[in-house]
Amino acid sequence: MRIRKRVSMVVLMLFMLGLVAGCGQGGDNGTAQQEGDTIKVGINTELSGPVASYGSNAANGALLAIEEINAAGGVLGKQIEPLSRDCKSIPDEAMSISASLVGEKVVAQIGPLTSGNVAGSTPVMMENQIPLLAPAATAANVTFDEKTNTVRDYIFTVCFLDSDQARRMANFALEDLQVKTAAIYGSTSDDYAKGLAKYFKEEFTAKGGTIVAEEGFVAQDKDFRATLTKIKGTNPDFIYVPGYYTEVAVLIKQARELGITCPIGGGDGWDSPDMVSVAGAEALNDTFFTNHYSIDDPDPAIQGFVEAYQAKYNKVPDSFAALGYDAARLLADAIERAGVADPVQVRDALSATVDFQGITGKMSINERNNPDKEIVVIEYKDGNQVPR
Numbered sequence: 001m002r003i004r005k006r007v008s009m010v011v012l013m014l015f016m017l018g019l020v021a022g023c024g025q026g027g028d029n030g031t032a033q034q035e036g037d038t039i040k041v042g043i044n045t046e047l048s049g050p051v052a053s054y055g056s057n058a059a060n061g062a063l064l065a066i067e068e069i070n071a072a073g074g075v076l077g078k079q080i081e082p083l084s085r086d087c088k089s090i091p092d093e094a095m096s097i098s099a100s101l102v103g104e105k106v107v108a109q110i111g112p113l114t115s116g117n118v119a120g121s122t123p124v125m126m127e128n129q130i131p132l133l134a135p136a137a138t139a140a141n142v143t144f145d146e147k148t149n150t151v152r153d154y155i156f157t158v159c160f161l162d163s164d165q166a167r168r169m170a171n172f173a174l175e176d177l178q179v180k181t182a183a184i185y186g187s188t189s190d191d192y193a194k195g196l197a198k199y200f201k202e203e204f205t206a207k208g209g210t211i212v213a214e215e216g217f218v219a220q221d222k223d224f225r226a227t228l229t230k231i232k233g234t235n236p237d238f239i240y241v242p243g244y245y246t247e248v249a250v251l252i253k254q255a256r257e258l259g260i261t262c263p264i265g266g267g268d269g270w271d272s273p274d275m276v277s278v279a280g281a282e283a284l285n286d287t288f289f290t291n292h293y294s295i296d297d298p299d300p301a302i303q304g305f306v307e308a309y310q311a312k313y314n315k316v317p318d319s320f321a322a323l324g325y326d327a328a329r330l331l332a333d334a335i336e337r338a339g340v341a342d343p344v345q346v347r348d349a350l351s352a353t354v355d356f357q358g359i360t361g362k363m364s365i366n367e368r369n370n371p372d373k374e375i376v377v378i379e380y381k382d383g384n385q386v387p388r
Contacts (some may be wrong), residue, residue, distance in 0.1 A: 023051055024222065037340045038081035039074075041066070041331065042101035042109035042337035044121060045324075049089025050219075050246065053272050054113040054320045058135045059084055060313050062110050068308070069328070075335045080328075087112050091120030098124040098132075104333030107341045108133065110327045113320060115192060118155070125154050130343045131350055135323035136292075138162045138268065139191060142290040143369040154343075155367045156350050158327050158358070162192065162267070165290035166199035168375045169240065169265050172288065174207050176377075177263055179237035181210045185227065185251070187243035188216035196242030196267050204240075212236050217247060224251045225258060225318035232260050244269040249278035256283040265289060271319045271378075281383030292319040292379045294387035305359050319360070 002274055016205060027035040043062050046055025060383040063082055070079045082207035082386050083101060098121040101109055109132040112118050117139040122142075134157045143155045173179050183203055187193035201211055212234040215227045228251070231239065239255070241264055248270055255264065263286045270289040295306050295316055305325060309317035317325075334349035335341055362367055363371035377388040 016350040017295075036078075036105075038079050038106060039076070039335065039387070040081045040083055040104060040106045041265075041328070041377065042098070042104070042106040043082050043084040043111055044087050044094060044097045044101060044109050045084070045090040045111035045378070046113055046117065047084075047086035050088050051114055051244065052253075053245075053274065053318075054136060055087070055089070055111065057318050057321040058113055058324030058327075061309065061317060061321035062135075062328040064309055064312055065325045065328035065332075069124060069332050076339070076341060080145055087117055087120075089101045089114070089117065091117050094118070094120035095124055097121075098188050102128045102130060106130065107335065107343050108331055108346060110331065111135065113137065115142050116190070118142050122152060122155055126152060128343075129154060129347070131156060131334075131347045132329040133158060135159060135327045136268070136320055138165065139195060140368075148388065151368055153351075153369070154347055156365065158323055158330060158360070158363065158371055159268075159292060160373060160375050161370060162195040163199045165267050166196045166242070169267070169288070169290050170200050170203035170209070171207065172377050172388070173240075173263070173265060174204065174209055174239045177238060179209070181234075181236050181261070182240055183213035183215070183231045183234060183236040184211060184240045184242075185215045185217070185224075185231060186241060187219060187247060189219035190244075192267075192269065193242040193244075197240070198333065200240050200242070206233075212223075217243070217251070219244075219247065220248055222250060224254050227259060228255050228258050232258060237262055239264045241266045242269070245272040245275050246279075249275045252285045252287060253279040261286070263288065268292060268319060273315075273318070275380075276383045281380075284380035285382065287380045288388070289378055291376050291385075293322050294376055294378060294385065301357070302359055316324040322359040326360050326363075329358060330356055330363075 043059050045059040066080045066082050085097045088096050088290045094117040110133050118134045118137040132155050136159050143152050184197050186197045213231050265288045268291050334346050338345040338349040354365050361373040363373045378385045379388050
């Protein structure tokens with residue numbers, strides 16, 4: 001997911017000071033790390049702010065994975081030492097924290113969650129040649145610089161891309177739900193939602209569907225009734241609502257109150273317990289969203305993860321918890337395969353990942369540092385998430 005980036009001059013100065021104060025190059029960090037008793041891993045996530053639900057759960061997942069890895073003997077005979085920090089859902093803060101973590105000689109960083117916050121960290125990690133694993137940054141330009149047409153070779157994701165999930169939902173609507181027309185009502189405040197809308201429209205129309213309405217809302221909107229009434233007048237078979245749960249839950253509740261009964265769909269930004277508590281279980285019936293995994297998957301590994309997470313945190317792990325868990329597991333696997341806790345060699349091992357089995361599916365890292373993996377469609381039924 002993605003939030004618009006704003007970088008202040010003050011934080012840029014802090015960033016530069018952090019580099020001068022001993023951030024060093026990746027190889028130096030790795031050598032120093034090898035001399036210590038632990039392998040330091042930074043966890044730079046949104047523990048507060050607008051998307052704290054995402055960051056907190058991903059951090060919890062990563063910490064659970066590290067705890068399990070350490071209990072099993074660690075990596076290369078050493079324990080992983082997590083250094084967890086709060087970027088407060090702010091790109092500038094993400095940058096500042098990354099500079100600090102590099103100074104503490106981490107071998108890699110997990111997080112942030114949103115694409116915009118990852119962009120805040122990216123200059124620091126690239127400059128210092130230290131891998132960053134983004135659990136849920138689904139924008140294509142997270143790992144690929146579209147201006148220079150080059151891969152950001154130290155930035156990796158463990159999630160699918162926005163283009164993939166939007167197209168998956170378009171095909172699901174056309175083929176599984178058998179709809180012919182759709183309206184798009186998405187957030188215009190962030191590139192995440194705008195990208196989903198763009199890719200959904202392209203795929204839906206290319207496969208024969210018709211878009212009957214295109215509307216937008218902005219972050220922190222609370223009243224969607226006027227626009228929903230307008231959309232209702234176009235009589236769509238389906239409504240695609242790309243955005244974050246903070247607005248989407250209220251929007252769906254109001255849509256049902258206005259008598260809009262058609263199926264409604266969206267992306268992974270919907271995944272939050274607040275969807276049910278705000279919208280209500282009944283209002284969410286006949287709604288669908290693309291996601292990274294399902295807690296109801298009977299796979300023993302997935303059920304083992306769900307049970308361990310619930311036992312530790314007393315709540316069900318959402319997709320962000322699973323992605324954080326996978327990021328930590330993938331990193332440990334790469335360090336083991338590298339044979340040394342050196343950031344450059346760990347980067348090379350990450351790039352060479354093939355068929356890594358995670359909770360969110362089997363993944364191989366492709367030429368743009370993104371995983372090739374499957375996408376799950378989740379349906380809400382009486383407040384429960386059911387895989388389709």
